[in-house]
Amino acid sequence: MNLLLAQCTPQRETLPLEQLAEWLAQVPAWRADPEHKLIARRFAFENFYQVMAFVNAVAEIAHAQDHHPEMHVGYSACTLSYTTHAAGGLTANDFICAAQADALPEAFP
Numbered sequence: 833m834n835l836l837l838a839q840c841t842p843q844r845e846t847l848p849l850e851q852l853a854e855w856l857a858q859v860p861a862w863r864a865d866p867e868h869k870l871i872a873r874r875f876a877f878e879n880f881y882q883v884m885a886f887v888n889a890v891a892e893i894a895h896a897q898d899h900h901p902e903m904h905v906g907y908s909a910c911t912l913s914y915t916t917h918a919a920g921g922l923t924a925n926d927f928i929c930a931a932q933a934d935a936l937p938e939a940f941p
């Protein structure tokens with residue numbers, strides 16, 4: 833699956849470990865928690881204007897994909913985490929949105 837072009841669909845089953853490893857390798861800046869319930873990445877910026885532009889772009893991805901992150905927003909950084917509530921863990925939807933967030937501009941990649 834091309835994660836950048838993919839569209840989220842309703843998911844109720846978490847991913848098998850093998851698939852998880854393959855997609856984690858495609859979004860290397862993201863970390864899974866030890867229980868593989870979520871993936872997270874910190875994005876760094878020069879100032880709050882850049883942070884909020886990023887937050888709004890991530891919101892557009894969420895609307896388009898109907899899949900929604902947790903966002904921790906600070907003055908010069910935003911940490912995103914994705915999990916699929918309906919599955920109780922990680923699904924394709926989390927990796928699709930992570931890959932699409934990776935494609936947004938970042939001040940300090």
Ligand SMILES: C[C@H](O)[C@H](O)[C@H]1CNC2=NC(N)=NC(=O)C2=N1
Nearest residue numbers: 898899900901915916917918919
């Ligand atoms: C019907 C709709 O697709 C679901 O409620 C979506 C909305 N956004 C969601 N976002 C996330 N992160 N997990 C979900 O299970 C989820 N479910």
